[in-house]
Structures are given as C-alpha cells and as structure tokens.
Amino acid sequence: MVDKAMSTATPTVLVIDDDPQVSQTLQRIVARMGLASLRASSLAEGRKLLSERDVEVVFLDVRLPDGNGLDALPAIIGSPSSPEVIILTGQGDPDGAELAIEGGVWDYLVKPTSIKDTMLSLERALKYHQQKKSCRPAPVALNLNGVVGSGSGMRACFDLVAQAARSDAGALITGETGTGKELLARTIHANSARANRAFVVVDCASLTENLVESALFGHKKGAFTGADRDSIGLIRTADGGTLFLDEVGELPLTIQKAFLRVLQEKRFRPLGDVHETTSDFRLLAATNRNLAAMVEQGSFRSDLLFRLKTIYITVPPLRERSEDIKPLAMYHVNRLCDRYGVPNKGFDPELFDYLRAYSWPGNVRELFNVLEMAFVSSGESKVLYAMHLPNEVRIAVTRASLHKGTRMSQDDLAQKAPAATLTPPTVESGSMTLREYKTSMEKDYLEKLSATCGNDVEAMLSASGLSKSHLYSLLKKHSIALKAE
DSSP: OOOGGGOSSOOEEEEEOSOHHHHHHHHHHHHHTTOEEEEESSHHHHHHHHHHSOOSEEEEOSEETTEETTTTHHHHHTSTTOOEEEEEESSOOHHHHHHHHHTTOSEEEESSOOHHHHHHHHHHHHHHHHHHHHHOOOOOOOOOTTOOOOSHHHHHHHHHHHHHHHSOOOEEEEOOTTSOHHHHHHHHHHTSTTTTSOEEEEEGGGSOHHHHHHHHHOBOTTSSTTOOSOBOHHHHHTTTSEEEEETGGGSOHHHHHHHHHHHHHSEEOOBTOSSOEEOOOEEEEEESSOHHHHHHHTSSOHHHHHHHTTEEEEOOOGGGOGGGHHHHHHHHHHHHHHHHTOOOOEEOHHHHHHHHHSOOTTHHHHHHHHHHHHHHHHTTOSEEOGGGSOHHHHHHHHHHHHHHHHTOOHHHHHHHSOGGGGSOOOTTTTSOOHHHHHHHHHHHHHHHHHHHTTTOHHHHHHHHOOOHHHHHHHHHHTTOOOOOO
16 A cells, blocks of 8 residues: 555556556556546547646556657656656567666556556555655756757756756766757756856867877877977866767777776876876766667777766757747747847748648757748848748648648548548449549649648649649649739
8 A cells, every 4th residue: 555644635646558458457456555546548638637637657558549658758757747657568678668767767567467566566656756756856947048948858858957957977968960969068067066167068070089089188299290289188178167078979989998087087198298187077978879779889888878877868859849849939030130130020820830840850950040041031021931931841841741631541531521521423423523523633632732832833843743834734724823922
C-alpha cells in the first residue's frame, strides 16, 4: 500500500493504453492501492487529461493509435504536474528501453508483468515523485534573453538549464543542427555564478588536428614553425569562466585523452613549455552526433563521455515544437525591424499556417534565415504575407499538402461526407460517365492547386509536375482564371 503520509490528496495515476483489458487491470491495481485513476486510449486523449488534471504517475504503452509513446515522452514528462512515467509494452525492445530511460522514464515493464512487480514499481515511483516535489528548490528566475519557447519540450529544457546553472558540473547539450545548442549553453553561463567571467567557444569542427592542441593548450614562442609569439590558449582564456566545446564529437581521439586529464586535474602544459599551468573553468559541450554510438565504434572515449554528460540536455527539433513557431517568428521579425530601423510589421495568419506546415530540416536557424528573406522581400509592406516566403518553402508545403490529400483513405472520406456521396458513379446508374467524372475531378484539382499555391504559377508547376503550356491549356479548358495579387 502507498504511504498515506506522502500527500494530503489522493495521488492520481493515468493509464494511456488502447487495450481495454490492460487498462482495466491496471485501474483495478491502482484502486487496490487506494489511489485514483484516469484512463486514455490515445496520446491525444492522454495529453488532454495531463493538461487538465494533476497526475503523479503515468502508465504509458509504446504503440498507440495516434503515435509512438516514446516520441511523446518529453511532452508527458513536461506537462504541468511533471509525472513519473512507467512504460508498459508488449514488446521487449532493448533499443526502446534505452530510449525510454534516456527520456527520463521511471521504469520499463514488458507485458505480461506480474501484479506484484507492477504494484512495487508504482509504489516506488509515487514515493520518488512525492520526495522530488518536497525537495524541489524554489523556482529560479532564469534570464532567458534571446531564448524563445513555451512548449512542453522547451519547458523541460529550461528546468535542466536551471539545474545546470545552480551547479558547476559538466553539461552535454545534444540536438540537431540549428536547434540552438550554443544559445542554451550561453543561457546556462549567464545564469551561473561565473556569469561575469569569460564564455569561451571552441568550434571543434573547425580545428585542424595539427593545430587543435595549440589552440586549446596554448604554446610558447618557437614551439613549432610559425609560433612567433606566446599564446595562452583557449583553456587558459576560460579561467574562472566557461569553456564551451561546440561539436565535441569532432574532437580527435589523441586530444580527447589529453583533455580528459585537464578535466580531472585542471592542469596542463602549453606546447614547448616545461611548466604546467592551471585553469579553473566550467565545461559545457554540445553535439549533433550520437556519442554513445561513437563510443561503440571506438571513435570517442567512454570516460570522456561520462565526464561530459553529468547533466544531459536534449533540445527538441523545431518540427516537434510547432507551438513555438509563431513566437519565434514574431521575435525575429521584430528584431529585424529594430536592426533596420523600420516600424514593426504585422503578420497575415496564412503566413503562420505555412510556417507550421513546413518540416524545418534546418530548425530554428533555417526559420530565421527564411524570415529574413521574407522580410527583405516584403520591402515597404507593413504586413508579412505567405507570398513573401521563399518559393522553395511554399512549394514544399504545397507538395506536402497535395500529397497528403492524395493519400486520404476511404475511412477519412467517410467521416467527412455522407455515405451516399461516396458511391462511385457507374455506367448502370447513368449519373455520370467516366469522362465526365474525370473532367470534374480535374477541375476540382486545379482549383485547389491554384488556391493552395496562391496563384503562383511557378509553385503550381512545381507541385503538379505539369509543363507550363499544359497547365495553361487545362486552366483555359476549365475556365479557371488566376486572380491577380
């Protein structure tokens, strides 16, 4: 039984599983332990409940009708009550277990799990959750200058940033290119006790192997050809402040070994010097590579990885934080207006529709580049429209929307229209010939294509795959006029 002294209110357990039998069994176990329970059969339903109710523990299935439970972990753990998550899955996948544990789950159980083991895991998760709440430090007023994001994924990042800022431990920030890893590292530094000292960036990807040692450790005059003066190196420059290793996965193995000693002893010897020197720095590192896989391949030292990831922060890609796209866009465009000394511009709602529909392979960096192109394209216009976006973005969104439309299932259609309208015309019914049906569908396609592409002929050509002469021929055939902008 759960210790009743843990909380004055009855703890609540949420079960997210589409198998009614499993859900009912778990709810009976929860009731036997004197706890309250909620049930959801999909991720969407579960996330809605988490936004409305305080939940201490979530039982989460991996394979759900509307997605993979592991993909939803950041949103679930980042929900207002920050629940503990117990994965309960029918498939014991070692890789899935690793992903789950890295994502912050409390336990990973494989169906069928005994009632005893399930109750034990739940009881321990509840005790941990209550202790974590009681020991949680007072909220830190983070200085988030230049950091934009309010979704669950970024809120989880901010919690870890606050944790990193309160300590002097090493932190590893991972994420795709362009997600803002360096910005988070600067935010940790700006909120730390070292904020008034140097923040030194080492771009490991740009350092050649024969110069990286000199750049990090420094050198004495004459240590090698071209060394015409002493150099203290980046590690010494970071004394009292923060040393940020950007793209640390590119650091050569030979330097990794030497750098590990620097981390442990805070001492090193510049090239050509007979004396050691010291540097009191705090280490932050970032990478878009899988360092654990590199360890397996022998291209990254496991002992260095352990030292780097005392605190581990994963920045979600922009495609997983669509709720942040609008505030990011407004922030950057307003910043551009300030830079160029022009009044702030307005935003047409369709612009945000396009931005949210795009996949952003280059993440926030790409978003800002696209917005700057749109800003320049808008000229003296007081409002940014979708038409101001680069053609490649509009074409990609249009292609995706049209492709999505062609893949709509019969079930989807059945939900959108009465059954009678789904009955295909037949020769016997005499309602429509094949030629008439094809002509009708052709016209409908062209009208939707024109509307989606905003009457942009080049975008229509790219999305449809038609030649210009063929497109104009079809538009004329169906009496479709492209409206002037």
